[in-house]
Amino acid sequence: MRYFLGIDAGATKTYALLGDESGRLIGLGKGGTGNHQSQGGLPLAMASIARAVEEALAAGGLAPGEVHHAAFCLAGADLPCDYAMLEEAIQERWPDMRFSVHNDSFAGLRAGLTGRWGVVSICGTGTNQAGIGKDGREVQVGGLGGLFGDYGGGADLGRAAVAAVFLAAEQRGVETALTGPVLAALGAADVDDLREKLYRGQIERGRIFALAPLVFEAANRGDQAAQEALIEMGRRMGRSVGGVIRQLNLCDEEVEVVLAGSTWKGNNPLLVDAFRLEVHRVAPRARLIRPRFEPVVGAWLLALERAGLEATDSVCERLAATMPPDLPLNQETNV
Incomplete structure (x- = not known):
């Protein structure tokens, strides 16, 4: 054996x-x-x-x-x-x-594919996109950070939640229901206290990354800032997957797009809806699937x-x- x-x-x-x-x-x-x-x-x-x-x-x-x-x-x-x-x-x-x-993106891809070729979008703490073409060729994009054009995952969603709080407080953005939950989660008395703690490096990055569920919850309550954060992330990851699909010449195929990672499991549909829209602009026959394993x-x-x-x-x-x-x-x- x-x-x-x-x-x-x-x-x-x-x-x-x-x-x-x-x-x-x-x-x-x-x-x-x-x-x-x-x-x-x-x-x-x-x-x-x-x-x-x-x-x-x-x-x-x-x-x-x-x-x-x-x-x-x-x-x-x-x-x-x-x-x-x-x-x-x-x-x-x-x-x-x-x-x-x-x-690791190829583990998520293989866990979801029903055939031998397709594309995966990883959305966990961070993001990565990869695919295998009909000819067996492999393509991977992302995973290197914002400087390289990457955006997505719980870490970026947590950062977006914090940014929404400051934008609202400084009247640079819309009012948001995220303010109270974010302050409580990060142990800050008010926005000024949060600003100082962040500036002094007194809040661990992991606590910011853990804010992602608050964005889904606020979006479900109709919060505009939270909804826009989900939509923006979905769009940007959808464009990245579109790049993989183009490189593998799968635009005209019924390509499987596997959604792998914990952030895809968030309880508001806007993230997936925005992602689907961008993918279908590139590959109208693409089919989004969740991995069985x-x-x-x-x-x-x-x-x-x-x-x-x-x-x-x-x-x-x-x-x-x-x-x-x-x-x-x-x-x-x-x-």
Whole structure:
């Protein structure tokens, strides 16, 4: 029996999933941030990845060398220099393990595709877009930050919430119901106190990133600033996906666009509506879908396929039947 390991490492959490070639899952491991671009750099990222991998291996009673193939799908694997650095670090940690390194967007893509080609939009803490063409060619855009034209994810939505508060207070924008909730969440007495705390660096970035749910809640109550924040984010991510679709020559195809990441699960439709509009301007036949599996399962499927095996219906059915409770299945695939 051959065993495969899938790793999905993002900005806030890392999962590792172990299973055999039949699709039977036997181990799940967890860690913290696995993105070497986050605070703490490569040492912290590798510590999180190692914790998740070794926990999954221990649950299955396997040594690293007994894994037939491991697919490391890592946030921060963006440029060739990233791949070289990460491959070296993984090889040093587990010299007997056979592995490949991928950007984490391809885990989300593989978790949702019903075929072999399509596009994914990642919207978690940050954003990334990627795709595989009908000819097998891979394209990845984004993931490097605002200076490179990226915009999207919970972090940017949290920043937009804070900006809306200041714009309203200084009469540069519309009044917003976000003011009270944002002040409370960030522990500020008023807008002046918030300004000083931010200026002095007294509020951790993670607390700002955690404000995203407040934007969805305010949008549901009809708040204009919150609604515009969702619409703007959806439009910009839709344009980024449009770029991937154009590069892969899929404009005239019924291309699957997978929505992966926690921020896509927000409870207001404006984000998806605005995104859909921009995508359909480029590819009118595009179909938005939610992945059936969590991204770490997509990473596991990549490991299986890297070994030349096929993710048959029976393999996918066994995956679903043995899925750990921490990785719920999505029963609604259409968006």
